[in-house]
Amino acid sequence: MALEHALLVALRERPAAGLDLARRFDASIGYFWTATHQQVYRVLGRMERDGWVTSRVVPQEGRPEKKEYAVTTLGETVLADWLAQPLQRDPVRSAVAVTLRGASYGDRDTVLAHVEELIADHRTRHAAYTAMAARDYPDPTALSGQALDQYLVLRGGLLMEETWIAWLTEYAAAHRPAHRTAAQEPR
Amino acid sequence: MALEHALLVALRERPAAGLDLARRFDASIGYFWTATHQQVYRVLGRMERDGWVTSRVVPQEGRPEKKEYAVTTLGETVLADWLAQPLQRDPVRSAVAVTLRGASYGDRDTVLAHVEELIADHRTRHAAYTAMAARDYPDPTALSGQALDQYLVLRGGLLMEETWIAWLTEYAAAHRPAHRTAAQEPR
């Protein structure tokens, strides 16, 4: 539903081929959207059919040629119209939360071990975002326009990672003491 | 993929009919999962066919009868197996973030107005969760087991709301000053 618009934003920032876009969704855009290359190719095909983007074949040195996509004026209009829509809260669908809430119906020690692993993963991601911010936006107060928006969305990624770490840590802490000291919970 | 497991957790907490579950997903479970009644009915049907749950018809006073579902021992096993799986970070797919990052390709004032509305929505939700926490868990330190898990997931909902408010506020603040002081942008 909105992958098309995420692609329009990405392509307006810089024209790119399908795989390039898929890689961006793995890396720099990954903190607010994920997409596989299959998905990207299919949606790009539909967008080209509808005239939102055009493609041109670009030969490369020592690599197979690629199809670089760019946004058309129609695509610009479509994006501007979409951006003018009222914002709705993003739908929540957290398998992690389901697991945490249901932990007493399974083996809690296993869940807690997995929570620790997940915390480590979020810490790693947080460190990566911090490094990106320091490298790409050393002086945030000087930013405006697109660069400011990009920085602020990266800030959102950072804040979300911090929240996940705080929440999962609180969850683990609330369960571990009772688990270490009291003999009341046999399993 | 995990709606079935969310339903298993909900039904282990308390057996219920399809509409009851859909209402719970609108209310108390809504801060970590959403589902419409159509979805719930279809998945419940499949789960009953697979023997994860059983249903019994319950007559009601002054209302049509309902089909109450409960988890079978097979369903308990399925849930326990699923809970033992390693936790993966929840996939991110935020149309809000796409909008924020792409704002310069549309009308920024409109986006900022919608951001303010969204902040208000998150504040409302945050207040509702706070009230739920005060009403249902007045003394969190006394909790353990399922009740503790439910409380901690509600805590996660609260933390997420706070993060959304902080992030959107930061976004608006970073854009508004340039907008108020400079005479370049009349409105």
Add this chain to the structure above:
DNA sequence: CCTTACATGTAATCCGTTACATGATTAG
């Protein structure tokens, strides 16, 4: 040659959303 990385796709399947359909019961 064989493997690896690059590049673009198709097909099958499953999940989710939206619109529609049906019937019971109560309140007006």
Add this chain to the structure above:
DNA sequence: CTAATCATGTAACGGATTACATGTAAGG
């Protein structure tokens, strides 16, 4: 008898995931 609420569904469509398919080019 009509409208509103409760309750359970079906059907159609589109989006997303997973597995598979094809071909180019460099490196060992």
